[in-house]
Amino acid sequence: MSFKIAIIGAGSVGFTKKLFTDILCVPEFKDIEFALTDVSEHNLGMIKAILDRIVEANGLPTRVTATTDRRKAIEGARYIISCVRVGGLEAYADDIRIPLKYGIDQCVGDTICAGGILYGQRNIPVILDFCRDIREVAETNAKFLNYANPMAMNTWAAIEYGKVDTVGLCHGVQHGAEQIAEVLGAKSPRELDYVCSGINHQTWFVELRLNGREIGKDELVAAFEAHPVYSQQEKLRIDVLKRFGVYSTESNGHLSEYLPWYRKRPDEITRWIDMSDWIHGETGGYLRYSTETRNWFETEYPQFLEAASKPIDASKRSNEHASHILEALETNRVYRGHFNVKNDGVITNLPRDAIIESPGFVDRFGINMAAGITLPEACAATCMASINVQRMSVHAAISGDIDLLKLAVLHDPLVGAVSTPEEVWQMVDEMVVAQAQWLPQYAHAIPAAKERLSKSAVKTREWAGAARRNVRSIEELRAEKAALKQAG
Template sequence: MSFKIAIIGAGSVGFTRTLVSDVLKVPDFADIEIALTDINAHNLDMIRQIIERIVSVNNLPAKVTATTDRRAALAGARYILSCVRVGGLEAFETDINIPLKYGVDQCVGDTICAGGIMYGQRNVPVILDFCRDIKEVAEPGALFLNYANPMAINTWAALQYGGVNTVGLCHGVQHGAHQIAKVLGVTDDELDYICSGINHQTWYVDIRAKGRKIEADELIAAFERHPVYSRQEKLRIDVLKRFGVYSTESNGHLSEYLPWYRKRPEEIGKWIDTSEWIHGETGGYLRHCTEQRNWFETDFPQFLEQAGKSLSEHKRTSEHASHIIEAIETGRVYRGHFNVRNDGAITNLPADAIIESPGFVDRFGINMVEGITLPLACAATCSATISVQRMAMEAAVKGDIDLLKLAMLHDPLVGAICTPEEVWAMADEMVVAQAKWLPQYAGAVPAAKERLAKSTVKTREWEGAARQRIRAVEELRTTGR
């Protein structure tokens, strides 16, 4: 088979290497073209060298190109993958640090809450640019596979305003299922499940271990006796006890999507674990990303050497992209969990929402399972987030700073901590700080600056309840990261 895959944001070196290795594990795809593009020429060159070496060492006829010209990379592409982070770590720091001044302590800040909402404001204009290019120069009917967060906001904008065939992809469902299999003492292949909801708030509504249905009490007991997860996933287990179903997302992620666990600084330590960033530390993902960037810069020769191994040593991962492409191209059916417009797949969530739910892929594309009804508590939690996502997406498309502020005001955690006056000031401050990545708000920035100059809202310099220091590369190497 010969077709073209374009990867936007290919400078996410580690993730791109994984995605490409997965695709090249499919024997039918030995002769494809892989077009890499990124605005960061340095990172793009690093990943080009890595992918070219993988192709060369394995004697594949696949063609690899790399260019900072996005339209050239997209020209004729049948599949387009996006893993972009607009604004990079510079903008990400303001997603975390400015809300801290107003008392909002986030672990990740990439989905909702103050940071995730602003991340969407930066991403949506770029996503719509991608869509315009795809419609103009890619292969007709090309499929846009979005890996970039905020997943629902990006996918919603691409479908509603970009007019491109889009699916959002995440690995939270697979990772949560792996945890469930471990605590139940079965292999991943022995676990079957239906997981449904919205991205990062997806719920295992039916679990079968070796064909036997697992009820909530058994799952609670299994997690509570596990020596690691009982410590790392305390908040997640508490939600399981109260809701009766387990959530896909990590302790740190889930903590900032709900209004109950991070609103009082003195309570945060009760629910998190600082052994790894993902379990709830303040700005944990920002620290992790910073350390990984430094690691790649220093140890690139090591990554290039690893690329010289045979693909026979690469175990194909559970990332959906390669499996979706294989199913569409070959007809070999794949079952996964995908982010698409609801349209009745989940009966008690809005039809226009971007849901994450089971589907099957074959030559006819992605076909979603319809008629799933979430438990009422799960639907209520998802519905609150969907309202925030809808407002944030519309604000990003239209550059509407008033709607942006309303989205933040309705965010569960922000609303539990901040007064309306504080939300308005925080949104103004974030828009001003991120102005260079927010072209749609150019007309709103001068007035926001004036309001900030006259503001009487009190802020504080605060590192958060559980901030950890950024480790140097030598320390990471010594501790094995």
């Protein structure tokens, strides 16, 4: 087979390498072309060198090109994969820092909440540019695979306004299933059969079977509470399981951001999170992790390049959906996964226009969703709160309506549990002004926002959050890795 895959945001070096090696684990895909594109020539050069090394080491005919000209990369592509982070870590730092001034403590801030909504405002204009290029220069009926957050908002914009065949992809479901299999004592995650449905980062394991035996709430609660690690790391998640009756896919820290009950007071935050790793609730945890990862990669790049000389091991192919979807579409080997698509009645008690994440099957006819799923009422209620915020956020990003943007932030569950309307209005003004270079649709609103900020009487505070950690130096990271290696 010979076709072209364009990867936008290919400067996300580690993730691009994973996608690349996963796809090349499919025997029929050796003779394809990967077109890499990114706004950073520096990162683009690093990832191309790594992928070229992989191709050379494995004696493959695979072609790898790299360009900052996105349209050129997309030209003639059958599949376009996006893993962009618009604004990079600079804008992301403001997504965390500015809401903290108003008492809003986020662990990740890339889905909803104040940070996720502004992230969507930066992404959506760029997503629509991608879609225009796909319509105009990609292969006819090209498929857009979006890995970028905020997943639901980006996918919503691409489908509804970009008019491109789009699927959103995430790995939260797989990670949650691995946890459940482990606590239940399964020898392999493959022993667990499940139905997981909802919206991205709020997906729910509504049906569980281990080797054909149905697993109920009480057994699952007991299994998690008996686990020596997860009982401490997933306290909030276990509490939601007890109250809702089903387990959420999302990590302890991420889940805490979407609900109005666990992160609204500093003493409550420290009660429910765990500081053994950022993902369990640390303030700005993903920002710290991302910063450390970037610094580590820049410093240790020669080692990453050397590691690229190893043969591809198909047994280590990851459970990221992309390679499996492409394999199913091109070879007709059926793949079952969980995909972000427009609802259109797949989940009976969520709106038809919402972007859901739910089970589907892929073959040469495309992605076919399993329809007729009804969520437990509490799960549907929490999803609905997020969907309403997502819808307003997408419409604000498309129209450049700053008042609608403020209403979207006001209706966010965590923001509404912490901040007053006056605080929300000022916070959004401050975030839009700080991120103006990535928000072209709000250019007309920036002067008035600056004027309001100069006259505002709303008080803020400089607050690091309830559970903030400093970014570790390269020396500290090396010492930690050496200690772990010695201990292991």
